[in-house]
Amino acid sequence: MNEERIMIAETCERLFAAHLDAEVFRTAEAGRFPHGLWDAITENGLDRILVPEAQGGSGLGWEDAHVVLLAAGRHAAPVPLAEAIAAGGLLGQLPDGIVTLGTSGADPEMVRVPWGRDAGHMLVSDADDGLRCVSLDGAAITRDRNIGRDPRDGVVVEGLVTGNMGVDQVHAAGALVRSCQMAGAVSAVLDLCVTYTNERVQFGRPIGRFQAIQQQLAVMAGEAAAAGVAARAACRMVDAGGNIIAAAATAKIRTGEAAGKAANIAHQVHGAIGFTDEYRLHHLTRRLWAWRSEFGAESNWAGLLGRLVAARGADKLWPDLTDG
């Protein structure tokens, strides 16, 4: 990583360490917006990292933003930071207040929206995949939460027709930021597991000395490594002018699979303590399961990517992979 990214990472670590503790999780997951954490984020301009400097942002790229998203994922941050970053990247500016992303759900009348109740604006793709930043003043909100207990509200805006194709650019940007968050959360889960298994003693020795545990953590570490590479590569691809839908597909498929495997192994090696409310592993794992299915599950993205690959034909498989 270059120096600027190392500085961004350190800023994020300090910020989350200072403003995100068990009490913030408790109140946020009970439905109260964590204003202290959010204000610290916006005062540091992390939400506007992709917005050009002329528009009041940092003017940085996706690979830089990915550092912020990894940190947000590592800390399971219960705020709409990823949504704001994606919206800023697509729009090149951000309106005042909280901005979120709309994604088409099963009900074409209703858009599913992270933090819909708290947001002033929502970015959606219209029927022609053009961007529309819609005010949520007067929108009908049906409050709900995902497994992470973060707000995922049903939103009805009168007269709004969205793309509803599942492959629009808002959807893809959402998948890309979720991929980065998952990569960060998986690496944090790995760290928790290594620390815990080196400390927890059974049969007279740390359980991390047992090969049965080591083999499982080695699998998890491989998933963490692959998720990190996949998320970053996708961000680099977008920075290089690549198609955000193709970039997001690979990242969401690979990080989603890593999320599932890592969460399972983490709970297995932690035993009962990992199943308690008190221990913080579940802040990460519940969000991994939630993020895995948001903005397109692996099956959706894999189907999309597989059809693209199949349409090009077997003889183009290798050239496309290497020439891209």
Place this chain on the structure above:
Amino acid sequence: MQAFAFEPCELPPGADALRTEVRAFLDAEAADILVPARARSWVGFDAEFSRKLGDRGWLGMTWPEPWGQDRSALERYVVIEELLAAGAPVAAHWIAERQSGPLILRFGTDEQRAQLLPGIAAGETYFCIGMSEPDSGSDLASIRSKAEPAEVGGEKGWVVNGRKVWTTYAQHSHYMIALLRTGEAGENRHGGTTQFVIDLATPGVTVQPIRNMIGDEEFNEVTFDDVFVPAGMLVGEEGNGWRQVTAELSFERSGPDRFLSAFALLKALVHVAGENPSDMAAAAIGRLHAHLTTLRAMSLSVAAQLDAGAEPALEAAFVKDLGVMFEQSIPEIAHQVIGASPRIDHGDDFEQVLAYVQQACVSFSLRGGTTEIMRGVIARGLGLR
């Protein structure tokens, strides 16, 4: 802080032109290879093909002059990934060029370099690796085949006795680089081993092919019965074998051969699924494609680290473990999605490729370090044990 790092790798300028050159070469020289044969790729033995690669300057290309052309490891990467993706028969020179040459270059003497490297770069001198023994597989430190100092006919050297097994293509190789016991193992069990270049034409060497379960004769048992090895054929330092072997294995564990061994089957799967695949086939292909893209990025990152002189043993272990899991999943998915029952004599291309990869892939997680050993290496790297 994570114990591992995979910085993104940019291919050097000129990589595109080189790739085009290799593809043109393959169009000219490998166009006639049938699809089932392509599935064998780096176990396909074809000395003439290796010599042609040598003529093009694509063997030992990263070695310094006068042995090679001082080109970057990433340029070599482009060449070998193109050869493997095409399923070209690269087995003859494979081990010599990938492992033995770099080892001799790094640890060998000037005389060894002058004697051995030109033949490897020409695609004419082939090597095999003598590590495993009948009683020493994953527990490599327990090897017992030994070399003892001796003087024969006034010439100083060593007398070798013992047996090596699973020695790929020993029957076609000119030399073996053998790891032999020359002293006590010591407390950490890693001492007392030394690497030697053994000319396989020396009296007392017996090479006996071991037919594998597919019916092919690839690996061998090599027996040494009072085999004299001149003093000048000791590689590196006496007693330093373990460290040299460890360094060597990073090259073996992270290259494109670690995720392209079953590429022919993936390609056949895409072909059979057709332009309008079923939902299930599309999802399977998309998932495999995402894995392949990610593995290649990881493997390239390790190549760049090796090129920069680092020793990314942990990162290489990740590539091997994930690569093998990926390769072994392809026949599994092919069964789920297509449901062919492969015939091995007259089946179509997909059937024959599936039949071969289905059988061969069980060896992928054994060669170059078993999955369990790889995961032990990873666990140690994470700070466990």
